[in-house]
Amino acid sequence: MNKESAIRIINNALQEGRKALSEYESKQVLAAYDIPVTHEILLTDKTQVEKAAKEINYPLVMKGCSAAVAHKTEKGLIHVDIRTVEEARNAFDEIMAGLKGFDGAVLMQEMVNGKRELVMGLSRDDQFGPCVMFGLGGIFTEILRDISFRKAPLDKNDALKMMREIKGHKILDAVRGMEAADTELLSNILINVGRIGLDIEQVQEIDLNPVILSGAKPIVVDALIVLK
Amino acid sequence: MKKTISQTIPTDFERIFHPQNIAIIGVSAKDGGTGFGNGMFRALKAMGFEGKIFPVNPKGGNLDELQIYKQVEDIPEKVDFAIITVAAKLVPEVLEGCRQKGIEGAQILSSGFSELGTQAGKELENKIQQIAAAGIRVVGPNCFGIYCPKSGLTLLPGPDLSRQTGSVAFLSQSGGMAIDLAHIGKWMGIRFSKVVSFGNGADLRETELLQYLADDPETKVISMYIEGIKDGDAFFESIKYTIKKKPVIVYKGGLSQAGQRTVASHTASMGGSRVIWQSVLKQVNAISVQDLNELAQAALAFSLLPSGIFKNISVIGGGGALGVSACDAAEALGIEIPPFSTEQQESIGKFLPKPGSSAINPIDVANPFVSPQALKEILLQAAKDSRVDLQIIVSLLYHYKVMATAMGLKVAEVAPFRELADAIRDVVKTTGKPVVVVLPNPKKGLDDLDITEMLVLARREFLERGLPVFDELPDALRAIGHVNGYFGQRNANNE
Structure with a gap:
């Protein structure tokens, strides 16, 4: 746990007058709380592409990274399944062009494969303070609203129960040839998301969407932290 | 965040809930007074409150031959609890008087505080909070x-x-x-x-x-x-x-x-x-x-009900559909109604009218006039299944109206609810397994008021023997489901 580094990132954003962290910053805060995030490198210059790609390994995902830009998919700021350095360089150019006018950079990350998408998060309730959310990810989040909440702090029992509480909880079991999800790791994420909310008053909302199960292991693929 | 007022001296809730002496502030000397103060005075009398009551009103006078004190401070004895019914704007002063008198707690029935949403209302309530913090517990206002x-x-x-x-x-x-x-x-x-x-x-x-x-x-x-x-x-x-x-x-x-x-x-x-x-x-x-x-x-x-989980139950009632709906409702709550073994069905069957009855579980007695003695035997037999944690009996007592009418009697004189209550109490005592009674009444019209009356009497008999009574089977099952839910979770958390 590295609360100080998380607070440093948040204070930095607040000093710049921002209301949200970029994906990269958000994941650094999460990583500071031992939450597994995609292996990723932030690139500001095209010359960095080749070295970074080697470090992360193909296939890659490249995204526009800016606290000012939401809905990356619609703006063509996400490129997936990049398999060569040429593709990576082209993606860099296209993303930078798409970001024109915004303060942003290119985020290169490992491509996480897994059919099961989850969503987790935190919201601050007026009466009960930080509450942690768990649910099915992808399009199901909005259509089914199959989610559960627990007030922070969560103990392990709370975390396990909130996962069992959603209607689609069987997705965590060994189904259709997929291994059972590592509920130990999932619990830790939920508990630690709650801790961020308790430790850092300036965090208004956290959105981990999606969290992809790569085999049994959950990895946060995209994240957003909204500040007060 | 504003914390609840903390006091250094622990509250003596005994003096608040079981007061020896009470002051009622805001009575009127007129015996027929219709205000809250007189209402509370009469209500406490009617309830047979055994302690002393001191009425208070600045105008003085008498109420029911009791002296009305002009202020709380004038009461010559120790007072444990106060009931305040005066107009909102007078409440802070009266409450402060109670505090100085050493009264442990006061309930303020008056309204006209924060619930109005006005600045004046909120300020009055703040004053109450400040006085409370200085040393008197307050219930209310607006309660x-x-x-x-x-x-x-x-x-x-x-x-x-x-x-x-x-x-x-x-x-x-x-x-x-x-x-x-x-x-x-x-x-x-x-x-x-x-x-x-x-x-x-x-x-x-x-x-x-x-x-x-x-x-x-x-x-x-x-x-x-x-x-x-x-x-x-x-x-x-x-x-x-x-x-x-x-x-x-x-x-x-x-x-x-x-x-x-x-x-x-x-x-x-x-x-x-x-x-x-x-x-x-x-x-x-x-x-x-x-x-x-x-x-x-x-x-x-x-x-x-005793503290515990009642996972498997038996249901004794009349009519096949009742059994089906019982199973449906139970399943949704995670309660099971396990079918009895063949031998047990035989031993239960001995006490059932034939044909038309069923001893499987739910047990269908088929006829509403099965005697309490036979029902007792059926319940005793059913409890022998070690899986059964609790029994429900759906008693169709209302059917006795037909018999009563034919005999020219009132249904309460014919329906054997006392005998049934005794029989069920004996079953609980013998088996150690709780029995829940359901008394449905589909006949609630003007021409069947005697049934309603009989069922009120019947309910009293069951309750006097410690047997819970519900109007409908789904109500009983839902309530049992709540008991199971609570103790199931509590046990799981303690493991």
Whole structure:
């Protein structure tokens, strides 16, 4: 746990007058709380592409990274399944062009494969303070609203129960040839998301969407932290 | 965040719930006075409150041959508890007088405070809070007060509440809910330890009262109606602590959007979002109910059933469809009605009328006039199945109306409810397994008022023998489901 580094990132954003962290910053805060995030490198210059790609390994995902830009998919700021350095360089150019006018950079990350998408998060309730959310990810989040909440702090029992509480909880079991999800790791994420909310008053909302199960292991693929 | 007022001297709740002496401030010398003060005076008399009552009014005079003191300070004896009914703007001064007199607690029935949403109302309530913090506990304002059957304290319009004491406590922001449940309890068989209508909750409210009830030996089951809470974290900790010791049934009002508007004006507190509330209640293992009936039924089940889980049950009733609906309702609650073995069906079958009956489980007695003696044998046989944790008997007593009419008698003279109550009590004693009684009545019209009357009498007989009674089978099953849910979770958490 590295609360100080998380607070440093948040204070930095607040000093710049921002209301949200970029994906990269958000994941650094999460990583500071031992939450597994995609292996990723932030690139500001095209010359960095080749070295970074080697470090992360193909296939890659490249995204526009800016606290000012939401809905990356619609703006063509996400490129997936990049398999060569040429593709990576082209993606860099296209993303930078798409970001024109915004303060942003290119985020290169490992491509996480897994059919099961989850969503987790935190919201601050007026009466009960930080509450942690768990649910099915992808399009199901909005259509089914199959989610559960627990007030922070969560103990392990709370975390396990909130996962069992959603209607689609069987997705965590060994189904259709997929291994059972590592509920130990999932619990830790939920508990630690709650801790961020308790430790850092300036965090208004956290959105981990999606969290992809790569085999049994959950990895946060995209994240957003909204500040007060 | 504003914390609840903390006091250095611990509150002596004994003096508040079981006062020896009471002052009522705001009575009128006219015996026929219709104000809250005189209403409370008459209600306490009617309840047979055994302590002394000191009426107070600045004009003095007499009420029922009692001297009316001009101010609390003039009362020559020690006073434990005060009932304040004067106009809102006079409340702070009166409350301060009570505090200086050394009164432990006061209930303020008057309204005209923060619930108005006006600056003046809020300021008056702040003054009450300040006086309370200086050394007197306050229930209210804008409430119906405390009902405690043991001491004879009663709610505002409650001269006719039961004096039978019991194990169920009820905390309610709403006075109307408090008086309604107190009345429901009287016929339904819920016996109360303490009922508190705390209204605006300027001082004592959900969190502190829960904390008190958690360690109150008179209270075994807590139920509450809440609209909004003052301090979410404190409430969470308090209910979590309490639920480890005893069940807490929560009816949370204002979860719909329309309800939230009403709540905002009702008690000046926020309703909170539905999904978060539901999650929090689950998280602490509260028993969450949707209305006052469900709350009452759950409270009855918790207070009369032994602590435990009733996973497998037997159901004895009449009619095949009743059996089917019993199975459907039970399954949804995770309760099973296991079919009996062939041998057991034979031993039960000996006491069943033929043809048309069934001994499988649910047991269909086929005929509403099976004698209490035969029903006793059937229940004894069914309890021999080691899987059965609890039995439900659906008694169709209303059918005796036909027989009574033919004999020219009243149904209450014909229906054998006393014998049945004795028989069932014996079964519980012999088997050690609880029996829940269901008394349905599809005949509620004007020409069948005698059935309603008979069933009221019957219910009393069952309750006197410690047997919980419900009107309908699904109500009974739902209440048992709540008991199972609570103890199941509590056991799992203790593992």
